[in-house]
Amino acid sequence: QSRRQMNEPPIASNWRPVLGHAHLFLAKNGAMQLGPSMFEGHGSDVFIVEASLLGQRVYVARGPKAVKLIMGNSAIRTRIKIPDESLERMESNKVGILFNHDLESWKVNRKCFVESVGRPRFLKGLAPKIDDLMTTLYDSLDQIADSGSPVLINEMMNLISMDCIVDVLFTEKRGAAATYLTACAAGEKPEPDELLTLIHQVFDSAEFYSKVPPILYKLVLHNEDAKHRATYEKYTAYVKELVQARKTAMENSTTDEIDLTTSAFLAAESCFDDDETVLNQVTTMVKEAVGGGTDTASNTMAFLVYELARHQEIADAICEEVIAVAGRNGPILHEMLNQLPMLEATLLEVSRIYSLFAAGITRHITEDVIIDGVLLKKDSMMFLVIGMAHWDASYWENPSEFDPTRFLEKPAKPEGPHGFGWNLSPFGYGVRKCPGQELALLEMKVVMANLCRRYRFRLADPKKPLEVKDSLARECGPLEVIFEHRVEA
Numbered sequence: 001q002s003r004r005q006m007n008e009p010p011i012a013s014n015w016r017p018v019l020g021h022a023h024l025f026l027a028k029n030g031a032m033q034l035g036p037s038m039f040e041g042h043g044s045d046v047f048i049v050e051a052s053l054l055g056q057r058v059y060v061a062r063g064p065k066a067v068k069l070i071m072g073n074s075a076i077r078t079r080i081k082i083p084d085e086s087l088e089r090m091e092s093n094k095v096g097i098l099f100n101h102d103l104e105s106w107k108v109n110r111k112c113f114v115e116s117v118g119r120p121r122f123l124k125g126l127a128p129k130i131d132d133l134m135t136t137l138y139d140s141l142d143q144i145a146d147s148g149s150p151v152l153i154n155e156m157m158n159l160i161s162m163d164c165i166v167d168v169l170f171t172e173k174r175g176a177a178a179t180y181l182t183a184c185a186a187g188e189k190p191e192p193d194e195l196l197t198l199i200h201q202v203f204d205s206a207e208f209y210s211k212v213p214p215i216l217y218k219l220v221l222h223n224e225d226a227k228h229r230a231t232y233e234k235y236t237a238y239v240k241e242l243v244q245a246r247k248t249a250m251e252n253s254t255t256d257e258i259d260l261t262t263s264a265f266l267a268a269e270s271c272f273d274d275d276e277t278v279l280n281q282v283t284t285m286v287k288e289a290v291g292g293g294t295d296t297a298s299n300t301m302a303f304l305v306y307e308l309a310r311h312q313e314i315a316d317a318i319c320e321e322v323i324a325v326a327g328r329n330g331p332i333l334h335e336m337l338n339q340l341p342m343l344e345a346t347l348l349e350v351s352r353i354y355s356l357f358a359a360g361i362t363r364h365i366t367e368d369v370i371i372d373g374v375l376l377k378k379d380s381m382m383f384l385v386i387g388m389a390h391w392d393a394s395y396w397e398n399p400s401e402f403d404p405t406r407f408l409e410k411p412a413k414p415e416g417p418h419g420f421g422w423n424l425s426p427f428g429y430g431v432r433k434c435p436g437q438e439l440a441l442l443e444m445k446v447v448m449a450n451l452c453r454r455y456r457f458r459l460a461d462p463k464k465p466l467e468v469k470d471s472l473a474r475e476c477g478p479l480e481v482i483f484e485h486r487v488e489a
């Protein structure tokens, strides 16, 4: 420690032992995680420690200061560097935002993305579209409730969330959730959905290319490389075809409301001159919206159903507030969504407890920067362990207890991303925060308001522990839930 300048962060606890340079905390599933063990032995005032990953300097940051001072800092806004070859394989080199670490292209692409998602003409049609989609599920869900047979809620939410995102992107009604539930209602085994399977293969491929060094996949893992490249090609071809179809529809359209792809075209056309760049930009944006928007919302909702099945009083309170604003069968409209405080509190609480990105959000430090008197050196990696703030016992009362009532009243001095302090940031904060936050919250509110108003949830096997898988984001494993009618259908 003495060789270090006084204002550098202390060395991570698990850097000291024998291995010298392999300073990783390995999770049970073998995935690399830079988590709580890095801080062992350090006092609560230490919020950044230094470690090393394959010879590269890594800072690991935790707590409210990590959210407030680091996520919001423009010197720490690029993603960690993935080799250009891997980005090429992911078709993400300089075109997207999710994995893009080229600051200049990220800035333009991010502006386009934010402009597209935030356009009022797009937002206007969102709630009715998702509400319509939910009503198409009622017949099958009613039959399932009559039969008392369980549904795999993780699968169901996956399909609902994918249908929602495809519908808002392309105005295309795939009806994959309806097909799945119709098969369940008839007691048949549902066929796997082709698009969802493809999307999951894309996530696997993203994990492969962001974790495996190019030298390995070029020299050793030829078959894996070929398989993942084929996945990207298939996915891009699928999206490009739909994007082109929307372009034609857009040229002939006279309606006021638009879908997200059309909104993305308007944004891209204002940023780029040539047609090919516009088309590539929109295709990438759409691919990232599907990637960012499918599993995140679906897993949050699956975890939420699990908690509501264990806390009937909360589910009942949500049902009552939905009936109070929308009636027993009326549509759930955009303007009603801010009148559902218990549902909103429940979504925050499930996001806090299940922290989808608990293991870490990554950044690259582009210039020397001093944070709260601590010097962070340029060209280092940064892992922000947001889950640690979400579960901090010195801040949250009974942090592991599901208690949405903690979010029913805003503090006298609201601060932080959601007004409940800097210990809560499920969507990140600042320059790189999730651009899909509003869309995700809106989607989850409309879906959950519909389901909670009509059904009670019961766990098929209340003794079975919940299966949680940590991969790119936290996933809910197979979870059987029984639906029960609340009101006369």
Ligand code: HEM
Pocket (backbone or CB within 6 Å): 071, 097, 098, 099, 110, 117, 288, 289, 290, 292, 293, 294, 296, 297, 300, 356, 357, 361, 362, 426, 427, 428, 429, 432, 433, 434, 435, 436, 437, 439, 440
């Ligand atoms: C429950 C749902 C969701 C959660 C919890 C979530 C959370 C997050 C988080 C924590 C980040 C990283 C922020 C950072 O690096 O500081 C992120 C980034 C991102 N999210 Fe989401 N997200 C959700 C839904 C969505 C949806 C619906 C979309 C698409 C419309 C989306 C698109 C993206 C994109 C494109 C990025 C990358 C932004 C960038 O790197 O500049 N997300 N999200």
